[in-house]
Structures are given as C-alpha cells and as structure tokens.
Amino acid sequence: MMTSKKKLVAWIVAAALSHTAGLQAAHAGMIATESVAATTDLVQVESRRAQVLATLNRADVTEALVAKGVDMDAARARIASLSDQEVVALADQLEHAPAGASGVLGTIVFIFLVLLVTDILGFTKVFPFTRSIR
Numbered sequence: 001m002m003t004s005k006k007k008l009v010a011w012i013v014a015a016a017l018s019h020t021a022g023l024q025a026a027h028a029g030m031i032a033t034e035s036v037a038a039t040t041d042l043v044q045v046e047s048r049r050a051q052v053l054a055t056l057n058r059a060d061v062t063e064a065l066v067a068k069g070v071d072m073d074a075a076r077a078r079i080a081s082l083s084d085q086e087v088v089a090l091a092d093q094l095e096h097a098p099a100g101a102s103g104v105l106g107t108i109v110f111i112f113l114v115l116l117v118t119d120i121l122g123f124t125k126v127f128p129f130t131r132s133i134r
Contacts, residue, residue, distance in 0.1 A: 045084045048091040052079055055094055 055061060056075060065075065082090065118124045122132035 041084070045087055049079070049082075049087045052087060052091050052094065 053076065056079065062072060065072065115124065115126045116130065119127050119130040120133060
C-alpha cells in the first residue's frame with residue numbers, strides 16, 4: 001500500500017512538473033522616458049495629421065481649393081509628406097486661425113516691420129528712407 005501511495009505522489013509530481021516546464025519567468029526592464037515620449041509624440045502627430053486631412057476633406061475647403069486651381073490629390077500627397085513638426089505647426093495654425101481670415105495682410109505687415117527694424121538697426125539696407133543707428 002505504501003508503494004502505491006509513493007507511485008501516486010511520484011506521478012502527481014511528474015505531471016505537475018511537466019505542466020510547468022513550458023512556463024518561463026517574466027523579465028521586466030526599465031522603459032526609457034525617451035521611448036515613451038516618442039510613442040506619445042507619434043500618436044499625437046498621427047492624430048494631428050488626421051485632423052489636417054479631415055479639414056482638407058471638408059466640402060467648403062475642397063470647393064475653395066479647387067476654385068483656386070489646387071489638385072486635391074496633390075494636396076493630400078503633400079500633407080502626407082510633411083514632417084512631424086510641419087504637421088503639428090499646420091494643425092495649430094488651422095486650429096487658431098479665425099474663420100474666413102486670409103492672413104495675407106498680417107503677414108505682409110509683419111515682414112515690413114521686421115525689415116524696417118533691421119534697416120534701422122543697420123543689419124539690412126532695404127528701404128532708402130531709413131537711416132541706420134550705427
């Protein structure tokens with residue numbers, strides 16, 4: 001009777017060991033902050049790219065661009081080829097731009113003021129009516 005109990009225990013131990021032989025212990029390591037940040041940035045950039053494409057696919061935007069002679073397939077291809085920083089900057093610009101504003105006049109005034117200040121400081125000589133402080 002004692003040998004049959006020993007055989008039974010031996011079979012149970014053998015069965016238990018055979019089931020655990022395929023299991024491996026998990027080895028955890030540290031995750032670098034840069035890799036987590038890169039993954040987060042990638043997700044953010046892809047969502048911003050989708051936001052820009054969604055704006056481009058709006059009916060009113062499409063009509064306005066086609067009226068100005070823009071090929072929509074070429075525009076989508078150019079958006080797809082933008083770098084990550086350019087996509088984020090474009091999405092921010094689209095997000096903060098007032099509706100219906102062209103921004104051309106503001107850009108022209110800004111460039112004029114920059115050139116005027118650089119002329120006065122003596123870095124450039126664009127306008128004949130300015131005198132350098134140097």
